Amino acid sequence: MELNQNIKIAVDAIVFGYSENKLNVLLIKQKFGVFKDHWALVGGFVKDGETLDEAVNRELREEAGITVNYLEQLYTFGDNVHRDPRFRVVSVAYFALVNSTALQPIADSDADEARWFSINDIPPLAFDHDQILKLAYQRIQAKLTYHPIGFDLLPKEFLFSDLENLYCSILNKEIDRRNFRKKILSFGIIEDTGEYAPKSKGRPAKLYRFNQTKYEQLVQEGIFFEINFA
Amino acid sequence: MELNQNIKIAVDAIVFGYSENKLNVLLIKQKFGVFKDHWALVGGFVKDGETLDEAVNRELREEAGITVNYLEQLYTFGDNVHRDPRFRVVSVAYFALVNSTALQPIADSDADEARWFSINDIPPLAFDHDQILKLAYQRIQAKLTYHPIGFDLLPKEFLFSDLENLYCSILNKEIDRRNFRKKILSFGIIEDTGEYAPKSKGRPAKLYRFNQTKYEQLVQEGIFFEINFA
DNA sequence: ACAAAAGTGTTAATCTTACACCCATGT
DNA sequence: ACATGGGTGTAAGATTAACACTTTTGT
Numbered sequence: 001m002e003l004n005q006n007i008k009i010a011v012d013a014i015v016f017g018y019s020e021n022k023l024n025v026l027l028i029k030q031k032f033g034v035f036k037d038h039w040a041l042v043g044g045f046v047k048d049g050e051t052l053d054e055a056v057n058r059e060l061r062e063e064a065g066i067t068v069n070y071l072e073q074l075y076t077f078g079d080n081v082h083r084d085p086r087f088r089v090v091s092v093a094y095f096a097l098v099n100s101t102a103l104q105p106i107a108d109s110d111a112d113e114a115r116w117f118s119i120n121d122i123p124p125l126a127f128d129h130d131q132i133l134k135l136a137y138q139r140i141q142a143k144l145t146y147h148p149i150g151f152d153l154l155p156k157e158f159l160f161s162d163l164e165n166l167y168c169s170i171l172n173k174e175i176d177r178r179n180f181r182k183k184i185l186s187f188g189i190i191e192d193t194g195e196y197a198p199k200s201k202g203r204p205a206k207l208y209r210f211n212q213t214k215y216e217q218l219v220q221e222g223i224f225f226e227i228n229f230a
Numbered sequence: 231m232e233l234n235q236n237i238k239i240a241v242d243a244i245v246f247g248y249s250e251n252k253l254n255v256l257l258i259k260q261k262f263g264v265f266k267d268h269w270a271l272v273g274g275f276v277k278d279g280e281t282l283d284e285a286v287n288r289e290l291r292e293e294a295g296i297t298v299n300y301l302e303q304l305y306t307f308g309d310n311v312h313r314d315p316r317f318r319v320v321s322v323a324y325f326a327l328v329n330s331t332a333l334q335p336i337a338d339s340d341a342d343e344a345r346w347f348s349i350n351d352i353p354p355l356a357f358d359h360d361q362i363l364k365l366a367y368q369r370i371q372a373k374l375t376y377h378p379i380g381f382d383l384l385p386k387e388f389l390f391s392d393l394e395n396l397y398c399s400i401l402n403k404e405i406d407r408r409n410f411r412k413k414i415l416s417f418g419i420i421e422d423t424g425e426y427a428p429k430s431k432g433r434p435a436k437l438y439r440f441n442q443t444k445y446e447q448l449v450q451e452g453i454f455f456e457i458n459f460a
Numbered sequence: 461a462c463a464a465a466a467g468t469g470t471t472a473a474t475c476t477t478a479c480a481c482c483c484a485t486g487t
Numbered sequence: 488a489c490a491t492g493g494g495t496g497t498a499a500g501a502t503t504a505a506c507a508c509t510t511t512t513g514t
Contacts (some may be wrong), residue, residue: 001501003237003238003275003276003317005239005275005276005277005278006234006278007238007239007278008233009235009239009308024312044237045233045235046237046308046320048235048236048237048318050311051308051309051310051311052306052308052309052320053309071303073306075303076282076303076306076322078276078281078282078322079281079282079283080281081279081280081281088278089234090239090282090322091277092306092308092320110379140273159493160493160494161492161493171494176477176478176479177469177493177494178478178479178494178495178496179476179477179478181494181495183476191421199486200485200486200491200492201485201486201487201490201491201492202483202484202485202486202490202491202492202493203483203484203485203491203492203493203494204484204485204492204493205492205493205494206493206494228475228476229476229477294490322464332462352482389466390466390467391465391466406504406505407466407467408467408468408469408505408506409503409505410465411468411502412468412469413503429512429513430464430465430512430513430514431463431464431465431467431512431513431514432464432465432466432511432512433464433466433467433510433511433512434465434511434512435465435467436464436466457504458503458504459503459504
């Protein structure tokens with residue numbers, strides 16, 4: 001057994017947020033190294049006694065002062081031996097969603113700067129992070145069509161039109177409002193709060209909330225949340 | 231940046247094969263260490279200059295003398311810090327399929343022994359390999375219902391009933407033969423060879439083959455191979 | 461002629477799609 | 488009264504699900 005291995009292991013997180021009908025990605029500016037002043041995903045090396053999950057959460061806290069709502073492993077990037085110019089690094093990439101209310105304050109940041117970028121306006125990224133982001137974007141699109149992850153991007157109470165716009169803007173397509181509403185309501189995982197949105201233009205809109213308990217119950221029963229529409 | 235990291239990186243492969251209407255998994259007997267004489271997945275440490283893909287393929291060759299038909303990354307196991315009792319190992323698990331004709335000869339094996347086990351008759355496994363196998367089994371079941379991976383488990387020419395049995399036995403359910411045939415044929419990715427199977431009992435059965443070219447063309451067009459049946 | 465596995469169509473039920481007008485409020 | 492966004496139903500079309508008999512061969 002070759003114990004003389006010289007490969008480092010890192011984690012990276014693609015954090016998606018949603019605000020003002022736009023999907024955003026959290027990036028941090030590199031402070032050191034070849035990629036100094038380039039934007040990059042949140043990430044860093046795993047500590048010896050730390051699980052991968054712990055490492056991601058720690059980096060999210062340290063670099064961006066953020067706690068995420070949803071976290072899943074995305075893919076492990078280790079087929080480009082020179083993805084990091086310093087030495088060989090294998091990176092386990094994670095896919096994260098934050099509630100839009102967490103979008104504003106990027107506190108505790110020990111990175112030079114941490115910012116949200118619209119998915120349509122991403123600067124050149126350090127390392128192979130553009131590739132990782134591309135995969136994450138595909139994942140969020142695919143996942144949205146068979147799992148109700150949209151709620152992890154919205155505030156606790158939201159309008160039906162928010163949900164609708166979220167689907168439209170992430171999937172980049174028009175959807176039929178009536179069919180969408182019917183489908184989502186048919187799952188029975190969101191409920192009317194009885195409240196109305198703060199007054200704005202037009203007819204007042206009902207506020208809805210996601211019913212986590214009901215959701216878990218349905219998952220138990222093996223229900224599949226497929227959303228097919230135009 | 232903490233360069234003083236003491237974590238090793240390994241790859242493991244869950245190799246599925248199919249023969250005599252049974253799904254099989256390739257296991258090797260451990261030669262050394264705490265788990266000596268336990269069965270384990272094919273796998274080993276990644277070499278410094280080697281990609282993860284190369285590492286898996288090398289291990290498959292060295293430990294089992296096998297070349298696989300389909301290989302995809304499954305999941306990276308790194309949340310149990312003590313999954314290997316010797317030191318910390320993060321393992322990138324791969325999911326592989328081999329054509330059933332490759333099932334018999336396990337040549338070149340530098341493992342004490344390498345054998346196929348029926349999925350229903352798996353011995354206790356070393357490390358956390360039972361957990362990895364469980365995930366791989368879920369993956370093959372899920373994947374079968376939306377991707378035509380069954381062909382990577384069958385010989386080049388096969389009977390419709392082989393394909394039917396493959397779905398039944400992997401998914402553990404009865405299927406309606408007529409509806410199944412209709413669905414599969416509707417994709418247009420398999421074709422009649424014009425040949426018939428070696429004579430056996432009953433009416434002679436046509437031999438079919440998978441049309442890789444047509445398949446890729448359809449993927450290009452964005453067709454989704456969903457298979458829903460009883 | 462019979463046993464064994466292969467091959468084949470139709471119908472009802474369900475789900476999906478397409479589509480347009482009224483409602484409640486603020487200005 | 489009108490502008491704005493919210494809320495709602497129905498009918499045609501497509502897909503899925505349920506179902507059993509005939510064909511071809513070997514024995």
